[in-house]
Amino acid sequence: MAKQQGPLTGTQTLTIGKALNLGLRRALEDDPKVLLMGEDVGRLGGVFRITDGLQKDFGEDRVLDSPLAEAGIVGTAIGLAMRGYRPVCEMQFDGFSYPAFDQVTNQLAKMHYRSRGRITLPVVIRIPFGGGIGSVEHHSESPETYYMHTAGLKVVTPSSAVDAYFMIQQAIRSNDPVIFLEPKARYYEKGEVDLDASLASAEPLHRSRVVRAGSDATVVGYGPTMRVLRDSADAAAEDGRLLELIDLRTLSPLDLDPVYESVKRTGRLIVVHEAPTNAGPAAEIAARVQNECFYSLEAPVQRVTGFDTPYPASKLEEHFLPDLDRVLDAVDRTFSY
Amino acid sequence: MGDKPATKGRPATKARSGARRSRPAPTPAEEAALQGSVPEPEFVQLLTPDGERVEHPDYSVDFTDEQLQGLYRDLVIVRRLDLESTALQRQGHLAIWASLEGQEAAQIGSGRALRKQDMAFPTYREHGVLWCRGVDPTAPHGLFRGNDHGDWDPAEHNANLYTLVIGAQTLHAVGYAMGINYDGKVGTDDGEAAIVYFGDGASSQGDVHEACVFAGVYHAPVVFFCQNNQYAISEPVERQTRTPIYQRAAGYGFPGVRVDGNDVLACYAVARHALDQARHGQGPTLIEAYTYRMGAHTTTDDPTRYRTGSEVESWKQRDPISRMRSYLTKAGIGDDDFFASVDADADRITGRLREFVIGMPDPDPSRLFEHVYAEESPLQDAERAWFEQYQSSFVGEGAH
Ligand SMILES: Cc1ncc(C[n+]2csc(CCOP(=O)(O)OP(=O)(O)O)c2C)c(N)n1
Numbered sequence: 163m164a165k166q167q168g169p170l171t172g173t174q175t176l177t178i179g180k181a182l183n184l185g186l187r188r189a190l191e192d193d194p195k196v197l198l199m200g201e202d203v204g205r206l207g208g209v210f211r212i213t214d215g216l217q218k219d220f221g222e223d224r225v226l227d228s229p230l231a232e233a234g235i236v237g238t239a240i241g242l243a244m245r246g247y248r249p250v251c252e253m254q255f256d257g258f259s260y261p262a263f264d265q266v267t268n269q270l271a272k273m274h275y276r277s278r279g280r281i282t283l284p285v286v287i288r289i290p291f292g293g294g295i296g297s298v299e300h301h302s303e304s305p306e307t308y309y310m311h312t313a314g315l316k317v318v319t320p321s322s323a324v325d326a327y328f329m330i331q332q333a334i335r336s337n338d339p340v341i342f343l344e345p346k347a348r349y350y351e352k353g354e355v356d357l358d359a360s361l362a363s364a365e366p367l368h369r370s371r372v373v374r375a376g377s378d379a380t381v382v383g384y385g386p387t388m389r390v391l392r393d394s395a396d397a398a399a400e401d402g403r404l405l406e407l408i409d410l411r412t413l414s415p416l417d418l419d420p421v422y423e424s425v426k427r428t429g430r431l432i433v434v435h436e437a438p439t440n441a442g443p444a445a446e447i448a449a450r451v452q453n454e455c456f457y458s459l460e461a462p463v464q465r466v467t468g469f470d471t472p473y474p475a476s477k478l479e480e481h482f483l484p485d486l487d488r489v490l491d492a493v494d495r496t497f498s499y
Numbered sequence: 500m501g502d503k504p505a506t507k508g509r510p511a512t513k514a515r516s517g518a519r520r521s522r523p524a525p526t527p528a529e530e531a532a533l534q535g536s537v538p539e540p541e542f543v544q545l546l547t548p549d550g551e552r553v554e555h556p557d558y559s560v561d562f563t564d565e566q567l568q569g570l571y572r573d574l575v576i577v578r579r580l581d582l583e584s585t586a587l588q589r590q591g592h593l594a595i596w597a598s599l600e601g602q603e604a605a606q607i608g609s610g611r612a613l614r615k616q617d618m619a620f621p622t623y624r625e626h627g628v629l630w631c632r633g634v635d636p637t638a639p640h641g642l643f644r645g646n647d648h649g650d651w652d653p654a655e656h657n658a659n660l661y662t663l664v665i666g667a668q669t670l671h672a673v674g675y676a677m678g679i680n681y682d683g684k685v686g687t688d689d690g691e692a693a694i695v696y697f698g699d700g701a702s703s704q705g706d707v708h709e710a711c712v713f714a715g716v717y718h719a720p721v722v723f724f725c726q727n728n729q730y731a732i733s734e735p736v737e738r739q740t741r742t743p744i745y746q747r748a749a750g751y752g753f754p755g756v757r758v759d760g761n762d763v764l765a766c767y768a769v770a771r772h773a774l775d776q777a778r779h780g781q782g783p784t785l786i787e788a789y790t791y792r793m794g795a796h797t798t799t800d801d802p803t804r805y806r807t808g809s810e811v812e813s814w815k816q817r818d819p820i821s822r823m824r825s826y827l828t829k830a831g832i833g834d835d836d837f838f839a840s841v842d843a844d845a846d847r848i849t850g851r852l853r854e855f856v857i858g859m860p861d862p863d864p865s866r867l868f869e870h871v872y873a874e875e876s877p878l879q880d881a882e883r884a885w886f887e888q889y890q891s892s893f894v895g896e897g898a899h
Contacts (some may be wrong), residue, residue, distance in 0.1 A: 241674020
């Protein structure tokens, strides 16, 4: 990541990665209780350089190079949070977050409930997730369903620089544990961010958003798939079909009101994600939409997802990941009813 | 410490030969157990099983008569509470109970060594530690009855809730202790420390290893207090480790100590020393309290399937309460009146427990949805609204 050390002010064009970096920087500045911890997050700035330069400026007690132990990172973050800190943990890659699974699902997610509100754990777990980077196995997983299925966690994922900048700060301020999924294939995508805008003026963390209006069919995605959704909408427009695009932003709590409203107008819904089909987020969304919009639906809800296979070797991932053709094919299918 | 080979006493050639066998040769402890006598290992002891005071070069205690009486009183009361809880389970008032019988000295010794500002992270058997933290002795019973997940305020008592996933809490304690460091609350007499309790079975868990790694690396003011009660449900400690547990500390770069876990004075002395070291910035210690679980693992367990009566009998000879009683008697600190008054206290307290547990109402169903999140919780709110409406649809139908 470019070492852009200008002042934290004005409207700047930033990559998603840099926006996250600046968001973390701002959070560290705003609250002395915020700590970053993870493997290589200090001197190296993380393998994706998301924490670049932060240890240098905030010191080793605020930005901790942790032992190589994922359960250890999350488990000690829980203890630190009990002590009044707001730890932000980095899991180096999605597939390496699983060793911490017990600490996340059994401990972090449940402590508020078990203690009947006496313990709050404002812990953020950042996980670079999703495929498309041509890497070896365990580097391209989509673990979102595991976390969505666990009450007590918030699960969010930004898909633009502006969301990256604000959502990471909102996640850190949240008094609930937040699984913060970063679409790693899109770290280098750029967008405009007004660094002076207040957090309060930003879209709330728990809201999904219509990112492109359209009248013919609704297409829902999040994080890594938003790019293919945009490309699909462009292509469909050439065929005279106007797709309405919704970025979920939040997977738990799911904010489906904008989806219901949209489907009631368009009558058609396509849900796109990289995670495998079986019991994936699209299944939940389809079930709820079917409940809320039954009389508006002109066609069954279509799913465009990863296959029910382990994530394939990288030479095959282009076949695994939802692409333009598969999304457009689903659009065609929904119009065939 | 830790400089002796772990496999001492086992022929090295055999260990390396890779010969197939379903079970390793019995350890000396196993062999002795088979013969009905268990040798005592090397450990810190200040009070023999016969109730004789002995000195140790590194550890001492200096209690007033009153304090000694207080320790005895604690031991008796937590045992009586425990026996009463087992009875309550047998009578159907609790779903399950995890008994501490036999481990009273380890818990009271370490629990009384804590200062108010210290934080304790228990597993699920630390009723004696809770007692020392001033938690109402009825508080854990909601968990074992199925009413709640533990109903005490961790911050008020500096005692975290019980943890049922083996070893998970060791990391929480280390993180908390790292926070003590960051808060600068070390280096003085009123510094703070954390203590975490876990079992010999837990010592095999990855979380415990990671906790020791973090504690060592960050020099956290934490005391690992392992109650080696010789079994993880049915599995003897030899199934968890071939190294004495306390010796593992050397691998993490901090001291390990084995203490006679049935000796309340030694447990107090060793824990107090380790806590003081921690609060003064000397980092972590691993204490292995060598003790024995006299009863079943929990009330669902049948210990006769995996251990011999003679083994249990030999541990009975080292009972933590009777040795304290004979010490107090011999030293003229306790007379019949004193012992009777302790028993009367225990009667009163267990009577209150019994009354409380039997009278415990079922929780309100609305609790299902409470406190899932600290902030907005739309899914749970919607489900709760549905559930309340559903519940109210039964009103007036009468019971069938
Ligand atoms: C991770 C995990 N695995 C299995 C269990 C089931 N279990 C409950 S207690 C126990 C044995 C624990 O033994 P130890 O750590 O020695 O503690 P003790 O009960 O003897 O005090 C087991 C296997 C569990 N609670 N958690």
